Amino acid sequence: MEGCKNFLFKDLFSPVQYLKSVGPNRARLLKRLGISTIFDLLTYYPFRYEDRSHLYLIAQIKNGDEKTIQAVVSRQIIVMTRRGPLLKVVMTDGTGEVIVTCFNQFYLKDVFTIGKAFIINGKFNRKFSASGRSGKAEISNFTYEMLTKDEDDLIHTNRIVPIYNITKNLNMRFLRTLVKRTLDEYLPALSEILPINIRKNHNLCEEGFAIKNIHFPENFQTAEESKRRLVFDDFFVLQTVLALNRSRVKESPGITYEVSNQFVDEFESLLPFTLTNAQRRVINEILKDMAIPRPMNRLLQGDVGSGKTIVAAASAYAAIKNGYQAAFMAPTEILAEQHFINLHNFLATLGMKSALLISGTAKKERKKILQNLSSGAINLLIGTHALIEEDVSFNRLGFIIIDEQHKFGVMQRASLRSKGLNPDVLVMTATPIPRTLALTVYGDLDISVIDELPPGRKRIETTLYTERKRNEAQELIRNELRQGRQVYVVYPLIEESEKVDLKSATEEFNRLNKVYPEFNIGLLHGRLPSKEKESIMQEFKNKKIDMLVSTTVIEVGIDIPNASIMLIEHPERFGLAQLHQLRGRIGRGEYESLCILLAGLRLSAEARQRIKAFVQTNDGFEIAEVDLRLRGPGEFIGTRQHGMPDLKIADILKDVKILEIARQEAFNLVNMDPHLLRDEHRQLKEMIKFFYRGRESLIKVG
Numbered sequence: 001m002e003g004c005k006n007f008l009f010k011d012l013f014s015p016v017q018y019l020k021s022v023g024p025n026r027a028r029l030l031k032r033l034g035i036s037t038i039f040d041l042l043t044y045y046p047f048r049y050e051d052r053s054h055l056y057l058i059a060q061i062k063n064g065d066e067k068t069i070q071a072v073v074s075r076q077i078i079v080m081t082r083r084g085p086l087l088k089v090v091m092t093d094g095t096g097e098v099i100v101t102c103f104n105q106f107y108l109k110d111v112f113t114i115g116k117a118f119i120i121n122g123k124f125n126r127k128f129s130a131s132g133r134s135g136k137a138e139i140s141n142f143t144y145e146m147l148t149k150d151e152d153d154l155i156h157t158n159r160i161v162p163i164y165n166i167t168k169n170l171n172m173r174f175l176r177t178l179v180k181r182t183l184d185e186y187l188p189a190l191s192e193i194l195p196i197n198i199r200k201n202h203n204l205c206e207e208g209f210a211i212k213n214i215h216f217p218e219n220f221q222t223a224e225e226s227k228r229r230l231v232f233d234d235f236f237v238l239q240t241v242l243a244l245n246r247s248r249v250k251e252s253p254g255i256t257y258e259v260s261n262q263f264v265d266e267f268e269s270l271l272p273f274t275l276t277n278a279q280r281r282v283i284n285e286i287l288k289d290m291a292i293p294r295p296m297n298r299l300l301q302g303d304v305g306s307g308k309t310i311v312a313a314a315s316a317y318a319a320i321k322n323g324y325q326a327a328f329m330a331p332t333e334i335l336a337e338q339h340f341i342n343l344h345n346f347l348a349t350l351g352m353k354s355a356l357l358i359s360g361t362a363k364k365e366r367k368k369i370l371q372n373l374s375s376g377a378i379n380l381l382i383g384t385h386a387l388i389e390e391d392v393s394f395n396r397l398g399f400i401i402i403d404e405q406h407k408f409g410v411m412q413r414a415s416l417r418s419k420g421l422n423p424d425v426l427v428m429t430a431t432p433i434p435r436t437l438a439l440t441v442y443g444d445l446d447i448s449v450i451d452e453l454p455p456g457r458k459r460i461e462t463t464l465y466t467e468r469k470r471n472e473a474q475e476l477i478r479n480e481l482r483q484g485r486q487v488y489v490v491y492p493l494i495e496e497s498e499k500v501d502l503k504s505a506t507e508e509f510n511r512l513n514k515v516y517p518e519f520n521i522g523l524l525h526g527r528l529p530s531k532e533k534e535s536i537m538q539e540f541k542n543k544k545i546d547m548l549v550s551t552t553v554i555e556v557g558i559d560i561p562n563a564s565i566m567l568i569e570h571p572e573r574f575g576l577a578q579l580h581q582l583r584g585r586i587g588r589g590e591y592e593s594l595c596i597l598l599a600g601l602r603l604s605a606e607a608r609q610r611i612k613a614f615v616q617t618n619d620g621f622e623i624a625e626v627d628l629r630l631r632g633p634g635e636f637i638g639t640r641q642h643g644m645p646d647l648k649i650a651d652i653l654k655d656v657k658i659l660e661i662a663r664q665e666a667f668n669l670v671n672m673d674p675h676l677l678r679d680e681h682r683q684l685k686e687m688i689k690f691f692y693r694g695r696e697s698l699i700k701v702g
């Protein structure tokens, strides 16, 4: 190695562009793969390997073998077909010949030139001729790499080689060479982040060894060992960050609320119903948190309709009684309005003042609200993202509720929090989070679960219809309308074009008006002005509208107990969680409810599976598990949005066991050394610092 510089740990985080052979162009291509720094490159792991340590000989190839061979081009044959010229290349390795057929890749003519050597991988055919003699080996679905006959070839042959995801104009050979060279030069700069006892206890190999061997393993067992270590690292770093966050919050002084023992009973006496056991339990968990002098950071999970709002109201009420202000943020205007309608009068009878702030709030009114907010005259402010605008300032914000929190990003939550005095925070979600995900994405929160629905709820029947049965569905609906029930009809949001979307809902609205001339039909979509949305919802609530045709703006939170049918058009275009949320709009009252899915005729296998699972169960947790399995964790919850680093190699589903160990070790470690001051934790601390550069506001270390 020329020069043999000694790189430092921090050099690992300099841009790949400074590497030899990487200019601005290739840097851009690497960026597409998510590789910006040298560290990114070293941790860009292969998704599989090819065993080129034992190259297969052409003479050995049997029909159906999936193998790797190394051979030299001896001839090109061009066959004229009706669809144009087809290239066939004959290659040999001295033991026999193989015919490589290049369907739709005529350009390979200039790649597979005579005399050049290649590595070919794929599934080979070798048919027997009529006489029973074995025919020529052939392959048409293959990957290839050119050999150059220089020393570089040693990186690509005679060993187990890594196969990476690549991108257009960036070939495997280049990337592999780059990784190899960079490993040789920079790996010494990486020091072990795990304290020795953790490594010993769980039989984990050293980090440097693991990174080297995940790329260029001596054998498959080392690859496996390395993988296990790196999976552990993925989880361990993440869990350490969560543990640090949590201990930071717990260390900072918070508000100590005084709550009387009779509080829950008193509160319940103000309600038209009795609380479920689960609601009582959860309210008590929250009150207990509020009573200690540390900021609360709690996630409330409960299936749709489980009654989370009243739990939020109870805790806000407790905060307000202590002389603090509370803020309640919801993801949509409709939902914010609904919360406002429900809570405003309730609080008014208790002598408390609430206000609604949304982007549609008139200027004059907004000004008045902001004044009353900073003077402290408003006790509870309900609203949307409008709450986090800069000029919104509270007098004594002590309690924050965030409804359907998965709809908000970390930054939004953080900025509402920053308006308060180390406030207690309650985030709520009806998207049940499978345990494994809860441990990763929300690992720094305390969790409360409402696992019981209010009594008297009727089961929601769900059926799948296709277009052919549309009339049948329409009559079913008519029948229900005649009995005084109300109906939702929902259209999917087509992301490419909100206009098309609107049009289909509007057209359908017109059509349905003809189908049901005897009933009142309303149309609701995201583009309507706030006031209009509000009045349509109000009319639906007051039964002036019988049928509400809508886009997904009604997805979350809407609560109209008299609505008993939900018709979902093109359910295949919705995610499972979304379908579940939509279905949660019905079955809220005393009536048997029906969810009708009107699916398109051609469904993908995945959509079919999704819909089948949805029809079979009403249990949000079960649905979440299926969703996680079908879509994977990244899609499921958008970990990025939550400010978490991507897991590079760990799989939340497959590696649960390692996740649990890593979590336990990380929390123990932070418990012993909350600021990572000990010498043996210095490297871990450094790593986390570099990992989170630019996102320090989310993760404060030391």
Ligand code: ADP
Binding pocket: 273, 274, 275, 276, 279, 302, 303, 304, 305, 306, 307, 308, 309, 310, 430, 454, 455, 557, 559, 561, 588
């Ligand atoms: P979600 O958990 O989906 O936000 P909501 O808070 O909107 O559910 O509650 C759904 C409906 O159930 C509301 O109409 C609410 O008034 C009602 N509700 C909540 N708790 C109870 C209870 N203990 N008994 C009867 N009805 C309840």
Ligand code: MG
Binding pocket: 308, 309, 403, 557
């Ligand atoms: Mg709700």
